[in-house]
Amino acid sequence: MEPQLSWYLALSAVLFTIGVTGVIIKRNVIAMFMCIELMLNAVNLTFVAFASFFQDVIGQLFVFIVMTVAAAEAAVGLGIIIAIFRNRESLDVDEASILKL
């Protein structure tokens, strides 16, 4: 039996949900960041599955661009995390509820 498109979509939905759950329940900002990466990957899986099943290269191009955005997000996001840690000595997002540094 060949894997069906719906299998990949279901897997992607499950991974995305796990990522959302992580963002909601985690309090460490780096752990939240990693859960966001997980959500981006779930979306990438959907794109690749559709590209493969519909014989269209655009899906894979989009994955390429999503990866670039993820890399940019990692660079800027970790810079922000370091700046917050330097000012607050803590990575707890509850303690960083005031945006003013």
Place this chain on the structure above:
Amino acid sequence: MLALLFILFAGMAIGCALAVVAQRNPLYSAISLVGVFISLACLYVTLAAPFIAAVQVIVYAGAIMVLVVFVIMLLNVEQEERGRNRLKFLVPTAIVLAGVLIAEVAFMLFSVNNPTPAVSNIGLTSSIGTQLFTRYLLPFEITSILLLMAIVGAMTLARRGGLLSADARVIPGAQQLPRSLVDPRATPDDLRLVETDSTVEAGRLLGIDQRNTQKD
């Protein structure tokens, strides 16, 4: 055969994803996340997308996760202490939403009509490159601008506050500093410059303790 591989790697991906959320130590979360990336790369291979699979391993599992692990170790994150449950009122909502998700997944599994996959060359590097450099050239260029902005932004954020004032000019080799910065008696509109030949000399003129700056 492909179904067997799908079940294997999907199980690995879900297990590692659950571990990412369940672990209290961020470093273990990061390692589990690498597991998710690797198993997703294997799934991409079964979907006939070898280029994306390779980029997934190199960029995600390689570059991004190394950056994350580096920051975790740099900040010396302590283990997340078991805290109070601040989401008590959200538990019923979560149960309802989980039910909705399960219903959606079941709907997808049973009602989406499945096109048959055909052997093709859409996932090959050459076909992706051809499209990327002809028809989709504009998104590609915008991506490069985005990366440039990210580099500048990361540098700006991670930089420690400047030691020199805004009107100080630093030129490699011969550094020129406004006299008002060095000499407290000089009037602010004294525009004569003081020249130094090295960073150490400039620091001495400005009264910055070298040991302190090196420790930072």
